[in-house]
Amino acid sequence: MIAADLIRSGAKMSQREIARQSGISTATVRDVRCRLDRGDDPVPEAQKAHRTPHSLPPSPESRENPHAPSQLIQKRDYDARVSPNTLQRLRNDPALRLNDRGRTLIRGIVMSVSAVEQIDHMAAELPHHCRITVAELATDIGRAWANLADRLNEAIDAVNDDDQTAS
Helix, strand or coil, rough: HHHHHHCCCCCCCCCCCCCHHHHHHHHHHHHHHHHHHHHHCCCCCCHHHHHHHHCCCCHHHHHHCCCCHHHHHHCCCCCCCCCHHHHHHHHHHHHHHCCCHHHHHHHHHHHHHHHHHHHHHHHHHHCHHHHHHHHHHHHHHHHHHHHHHHHHHHHHHHHHHHHHHHH
């Protein structure tokens, strides 16, 4: 959970800032903070069953049918979460923090990461007829992020090449 990670990181952030980055309400942030202060799990027991379908024991249906959705769609071996410290570094950078485009970029990154985590948890319950469309959208969005990363890396390389040439 992003909010719990941000709170645990010790960053001096208001509940409103944590709520905005996590995509949850300020009341939920307050609840998460209180739970962490008490040493409790940040996710209430009643919500755990809905949080990560891939971590639940397989249903009898899926044990009988290896092609059941919960068997076919598993959480991948990657962690899509961004380190709270990485986000905080971006948030603290005056070049981003002090202009609308920078703040918009940070909000977009946070929303994207949050969406990936939420969608990954819901994938097993996605209706079969929607899977192709969602897969196409996910592929297109992934390509857009990969293209952005390529352009940024090329710009970094160009600056490094210019620095080496000037030396």
